[in-house]
Amino acid sequence: MSTKFVIDGLKAEIEGKEILKGINLEIKGGEIHAIMGPNGTGKSTLASALMGHPKYEVTEGSVSLDGEDILEMEVDERARAGMFLAMQYPSEIPGVTNSDFLRSAINARRGEGNEISLIKFIRQMEGKMKDLEMNPEFAHRYLNEGFSGGEKKRNEILQMMLLEPKLVILDEIDSGLDIDALRIVANGVNAMRAEDRGFLIITHYQRLLDYITPDYVHVMMQGRIVKSGGPELAQRLEKEGYDWVKEELGITDETVGQA
Amino acid sequence: MSTQLTTPTDRQTAEAIAVGKGEPSWLVALRGQGAELSATLPWPKPEKVKIERWNLTAVGQYEATDKVSSIQELPQSVQELIAEGTENLLVQKNTGVAWAQLSQELASKGVIFTDLETAAKEHGELVQKYLFQAIKLDENKLTALNAALWNGGVFVYVPKNVEVELPLQAILYNDKAEATFAPHILIIAEDNSRVTYVDSTVSVKEAVQAEFTHPAIVEVFVKPGAVVRFGSVHSLAESGVDLSLRRAVVENDGRIEWIIGDLNDGNTVSDTKSVLVGNGSTSDTKVISVGQRKQQMSLTTQAVHFGKSSDSNMITRAVMREAASAIINGITKIEHGATKANGVQAEKVLMLSPKARGDANPILLIDEDDVTAGHAASVGQVNPEQVYYLMSRGISKSDAERLIIHGFLAPVVSEVPVEAVRQQLNRLLERKLQG
């Protein structure tokens, strides 16, 4: 069965403030969707609500992955069901080495009694780290602790590659990356493109989409998807900014949740 | 509140035991003095912990201990702690030494590693010169009591320029609450020598039910240019009170490293102090603790700077579960004249239950302008963002919390010098954190 991820009428609030005001989106395996939009319009909120961040409360709507109700699941269950979110601001976890963490995550996915052998794990991890041109010492560093912005992003992609999720959400994976790192990370994403894997890529810049060509581009404002199109939409936004979209739709304040 | 009318020992008893063991006369006198002072001196008064409410006087009776003829005669839980293939091992059972072994190689270099009772007889001058010099016998009731009662104990002497590569290991255990268990550990590292000492202070838990007090003292003398690493993991039974004072005196360019795991099941006072008398002397102190049930703990690290360009670093990390409470004190004192000294400390407490209590008290006492000092203290819960991050990778909530807690303690665990003791520490953590 090929992957199908459906968001239907999703509304969510944080601390009583409604941020997502009805999101509809369908992502099929093999597709890449990009979400763009000005600051503070709800993009990260969408990503967090989909992953199940405890601070966000979903008030309406449904989300399903291959027919399974995602909103019913705990965060870890969502991950094991195949969801992955590369976060805009990944947490630092002192004292837990990257490799111990990665192995725990892989084993959680595989389930008890089916743990990956240490040798196989190391081979896989080292292989992917090489692809991402990461210094092997990052395996033994504490998880994200003291990583530079770009190193954290690369580490998110490493996790994605090792966990092989069905639905990948990348929240500003390109922010903080230098030109070479952007290419390396994009190559990593492209290598993961597959018929049974969908992508939702949140970004501000066309430069990422130069490497990863999206099938669809959506514009988010005021907690909604207000416009959708193909790759050419991202190119126009890059050139002209958001004013024309606002004008077209009669929007004056594009943000959401500001009093 | 229980009252403390009785004194656990008196001059006559203490001296009689010492004479009976054939101790040298100076030591017999010291014991008598200790016993007498223990009747009048007050207990130490750690911040915000009322130890007078604990049963501190269950110091037990002297019982002669027989040496074992092979390690296999030791309890299984003790054998597990022994570094594989070690030739440098000392075991104290309750009141006396049960096993003492030092490699030929180290003995031929002049290294002494034996129980303190034997050392007092065979190397009397040396022991007399140092015993109760870092910690004075008359500081309080605890020091006096240890002077009167100490038994077994550990003596380490490393001559000038000798580097002891492998760790010297001691295991001090009790399996009978009624027997006195009062070790005194004395370490002397002469100029430019190097040594690592690691001990496990444990109860054979199924055998120890009645209340007991463990008044213990550690004194370390670090001579110029010498480096001493001191590791210690305590896991005494719930019915015990652990009163442990540790102090190092560090001379020019000497270095002391303390790695302490306070993982008792009962109430605990742990006070670890480095006195940096020498110019360029340094200390590094790392303490971890896990409290559970109604355990009360007072964990103190101290550094006192006299020497110019002396440097101290202290870290205490504690995890408090259930209704446990810990008062954590870090005291950095820089004396006048200790120019260019640097003292840094950090205390962190992780609270796993609303009933748990953790206080971190960083104290900087600085009498010199030309110094640097810093402190950080925090008391908090497991960070929910971190839990979310780990869970978003498929790790269950309980595993995520376990990883974060172990990670919190990892900086100390990874420093424990002996693999078998590191494993002991990990087992203890696993057990105390699951409960």
Ligand SMILES: Nc1ncnc2c1ncn2[C@@H]1O[C@H](COP(=O)(O)OP(=O)(O)OP(=O)(O)O)[C@@H](O)[C@H]1O
């Ligand atoms: N924890 C919170 N408490 C209060 N308001 C919040 C919280 N998290 C998000 N918001 C608000 O929700 C709105 C949407 O934030 P969100 O992070 O989703 O924006 P974004 O589109 O990802 O912006 P950016 O492009 O800057 O990353 C913002 O106004 C933000 O201030």
Ligand SMILES: [Mg+2]
């Ligand atoms: Mg965002």
